[in-house]
Amino acid sequence: MAIKIGTGGSSRYTIAQNADINVTPFVDVMLVLLIIFMVSIPAATVSIKLDLPPPQPQAGPKRPDPVFISVMGPGDIYIGARKTSMANLIGDVAAALHISDPDTPLSEQRILVRGDKDIAYADFVQVINRLQQNGYLKIGLINEDIE
Numbered sequence: 001m002a003i004k005i006g007t008g009g010s011s012r013y014t015i016a017q018n019a020d021i022n023v024t025p026f027v028d029v030m031l032v033l034l035i036i037f038m039v040s041i042p043a044a045t046v047s048i049k050l051d052l053p054p055p056q057p058q059a060g061p062k063r064p065d066p067v068f069i070s071v072m073g074p075g076d077i078y079i080g081a082r083k084t085s086m087a088n089l090i091g092d093v094a095a096a097l098h099i100s101d102p103d104t105p106l107s108e109q110r111i112l113v114r115g116d117k118d119i120a121y122a123d124f125v126q127v128i129n130r131l132q133q134n135g136y137l138k139i140g141l142i143n144e145d146i147e
Contacts, residue, residue, distance in 0.1 A: 068142075
């Protein structure tokens with residue numbers, strides 16, 4: 001137990017008890033427990049055998065190349081390098097897709113759409129909505145960094 005010397009009292013030489021907590025034994029116990037847990041935890045881990053797939057993917061059917069659509073303005077739409085309009089969009093997309101693989105269903109065909117930075121959002125979404133209404137569900141958006 002700790003004591004205080006000369007901390008007020010009736011006499012100059014009065015020794016009073018200290019009511020503060022001595023944390024040294026507490027720290028010692030905590031460090032011992034920490035070491036015990038650090039030593040015992042690695043022994044508690046269990047190894048699990050995993051059957052991972054081979055590093056080389058198995059040869060499967062080749063995925064068709066996606067069709068790139070660029071929306072440059074309200075009536076300025078390009079499929080690849082070919083210009084088209086909103087009225088001819090679905091027919092031109094179908095023609096571009098069927099050249100690559102006619103056996104893939106429409107919902108599995110991949111289409112990537114890029115919008116110019118100066119077009120209105122409504123014009124861009126109109127192209128995407130037209131594609132979705134006609135069964136093209138795998139539509140990706142292409143982003144370019146603007147500096």
